[in-house]
Amino acid sequence: MFGIPLLLRGARSAEPTAEGARLANDLSSAFALIASSVEQLQPGPLTLSCSSTIMMSWVIPRIGAFHKLHPDIELRFNMNYDRIDFVRDEISVAIRNSMIEPPKEVIIRDMVDEWIGPVCAAEYAARHFRTASDLHQCVLLAAKTRPGGWADWVKASAQSFELRPQKSYDHFYLLIQAAACGLGVAMVPKILVLDDLRSGKLVAPLGFVAGPFKIVLWIAPHLRARTETKALVDWLTKEFRQPGMQSETVKAAPIKLLQAASS
Numbered sequence: 001m002f003g004i005p006l007l008l009r010g011a012r013s014a015e016p017t018a019e020g021a022r023l024a025n026d027l028s029s030a031f032a033l034i035a036s037s038v039e040q041l042q043p044g045p046l047t048l049s050c051s052s053t054i055m056m057s058w059v060i061p062r063i064g065a066f067h068k069l070h071p072d073i074e075l076r077f078n079m080n081y082d083r084i085d086f087v088r089d090e091i092s093v094a095i096r097n098s099m100i101e102p103p104k105e106v107i108i109r110d111m112v113d114e115w116i117g118p119v120c121a122a123e124y125a126a127r128h129f130r131t132a133s134d135l136h137q138c139v140l141l142a143a144k145t146r147p148g149g150w151a152d153w154v155k156a157s158a159q160s161f162e163l164r165p166q167k168s169y170d171h172f173y174l175l176i177q178a179a180a181c182g183l184g185v186a187m188v189p190k191i192l193v194l195d196d197l198r199s200g201k202l203v204a205p206l207g208f209v210a211g212p213f214k215i216v217l218w219i220a221p222h223l224r225a226r227t228e229t230k231a232l233v234d235w236l237t238k239e240f241r242q243p244g245m246q247s248e249t250v251k252a253a254p255i256k257l258l259q260a261a262s263s
Contacts, residue, residue: 002019004017004019005017005019005020006019006020006023007020044090045074045075045076045090046073046074046075046076046092046093046226046228046229046232047075047076047077047078047089047090047091047092047093048075048076048077048078048091048092048093048094048095048232049077049078049079049080049084049089049091049093049094049095049218050077050078050079050080050081050094050095050096051079051080051081051095051172052079052081052171052173053171053172053173053176053192054081054095054191054192055077055079056173057173057176057191057192057193057194057195057196058191058192058194059077059095061195062239063075065235065239066232066235069231069235070228070231070235073228073231073232075232078091078094080094081096081097081100081145082100083100083101083102083103084103084218085103086103086106086218086220086221086222086223087220087222091220092219092220092223092226092228092229092232093217093218093219093220093229093232093233093236094217094218095215095216095217095236096215096216096217096218097114097213097214097215097216098110098114098213098214098215098216099213102218103218105221106218106219106220106221107218107219107220107221107224108216108217108218108219109216109217109219109233109237110214110216111214111215111216111217111236111237111240111241112191112214112215112240112241112245112246113210113211113213113214113215113246114189114190114191114210114211114213114214114215115189115190115191115208115209115210115211115245115246115247116149116152116153116156116187116188116189116190116208116209116211117153117187117188117190117204117206117207117208117209118135118153118185118186118187118188118204118205118206119176119179119185119186119188119193119196119197119202119203119204120138120179120182120184120185120186120202120203120205121179121180121181121182121201121202121203122200122202122203123182124138124179124182124184124185125203125205128185129185129205130205131205131206132157132159132206135163135185136161136163138184138185139166139167139183139184139185140163140164140165140166140167140184140185140187141165141166141167141168141169141175141178141179141183141184141185141186141187142165142167142168142169142175142186142187143168143169143170143171143172143174143175143188144168144169144170144171145170145171145172146172146187147168149165149187149188150163150164150165150187151163152211152212153187153209153211155212156209156210156211156212157206157209165187166184167183167184172188172189172192175188176188176192176193176196176202179202180196180201180202189211190204190208190245190246190250191215191245194244194245194250197250198250204250207249208247210246210247215240217233217236217237219233
């Protein structure tokens with residue numbers, strides 16, 4: 001049709017020529033524009049994207065309040081913590097860490113600073129961990145998705161020493177469970193352990209400090225004016241700014257720690 005090669009075919013693969021790559025890029029943008037225009041006329045269900053750990057530890061315990069406020073809104077979930085294509089993946093809003101590069105043209109809303117700190121089971125703290133210097137004799141745990149977590153905390157809390165984790169887990173929810181089972185001290189974002197701290201399942205003897213990243217919302221630009229999208233964004237914004245999400249002390253944990261120490 002064009003009279004020029006668009007692909008260079010090899011024995012087992014094909015690579016685009018410069019003209020082919022340019023055509024593919026332009027057509028992809030055009031098809032995405034068509035898809036987003038159609039979705040504005042016939043939008044699919046409202047879809048929230050976030051990591052599995054945020055879904056388990058923060059969204060699910062709170063989502064009942066959203067359903068009570070908006071019983072007529074159908075809300076679906078997408079388990080993902082990396083980059084997304086809002087049109088292809090049919091996502092309306094995403095909860096993300098600011099360390100992740102956002103898609104082009106996405107609308108970004110800063111929610112809160114991500115506060116980080118070491119947590120463990122109360123019994124483990126009673127035996128091994130009361131001050132920052134005690135961390136040298138503790139088993140330090142980390143998530144493979146945040147390999148620099150301990151270094152971030154050392155810098156943010158102005159410690160004068162280095163710490164390296166001895167064990168790593170594939171996901172934060174596995175890391176948190178390991179800490180709760182007394183396997184060591186985990187470096188985690190506060191948002192992921194709020195309810196565990198309140199219940200006494202975990203304690204944070206040193207509290208939390210503001211880390212280098214933020215919790216943000218990514219909003220699909222072609223769905224930003226949709227009533228359902230606005231309702232979800234407003235609700236998430238309110239929930240993220242509830243007491244305890246940042247520097248505020250989470251009560252009950254110190255009580256559990258003292259109980260464990262005296263038992």
